[in-house]
Amino acid sequence: MLSPAIPLFPLPNVVLFPNVFLPLHIFEPRYRDMVADALAGDRLIGMVLLRPGWEGGYEGRPPVYPTGCAGLITHHERLPGGRYNIVLRGLEKFRILNEDDTEAPGENADRRMPSYRVARVETLHEPLVEAERDQIRAARRRLEALLVPQAKERGADAMVAPAMADEDVVNALAQYMQLEPLEKQALLERHGLLARCRSLIELLEMKMIVARHDWTTGRH
Secondary structure, eight states: OOOSEEEEEEESSOOOOTTOEEEEEEOSHHHHHHHHHHHHTTOEEEEEEBOTTGGGGTTSOOOBOSEEEEEEEEEEEEOGGGOEEEEEEEEEEEEEEEEOOSSOOSTTSOSSOOSSOEEEEEEEOOOOOGGGHHHHHHHHHHHHHHHHHHHHHHTOOOOOOTTSOHHHHHHHHHHHSSOOHHHHHHHHHSSSHHHHHHHHHHHHHHHHHHHHSBTTTTBO
16 A cells, blocks of 8 residues: 655656566756655655646646556665666556645655655555456467567567566566557556556557558558
């Protein structure tokens, strides 16, 4: 269960998934404050995706998608000038209820108006349904099979470690594959591992169809 209020880190091209690691370089003053407060408290940061059209209001509070993923700072390095290199590990999804500017979160944070955005959230649990385990395993095999031709085109290895848990494989692929940010956001918003895996399969199949078709001449 997440804290009722967490700091928000809105970015235009990053979507975090549960149990996946995300390295970040923190250089903006407001987000340096955010990391410092998080390190003094529960070390949690809520990653959210900015909605299209954010460019004109980036310095303020441009709209974000309400579903995000909280990450725990597992490693941090303070750099000259107050910048940070950090690594987040995705914990749980959340839904923003409202934004709260009354004070910075964290037990040790001083009582002040934060320079960054803070939201009151509800945790979106995604328990693994054992009755779906066989369907998930079959969907994982299909997903891995789709990756083979793509990896061969890039001269890469498509093998996924067999020891990786199904949920880790699906979430890691959803985060690390070369997908558009809105596609990743849609995958994050899918409820449950099976639904996310099936949506990822459909997305990859559609991309393969588009890649094979010559839309300029109508030829395959």
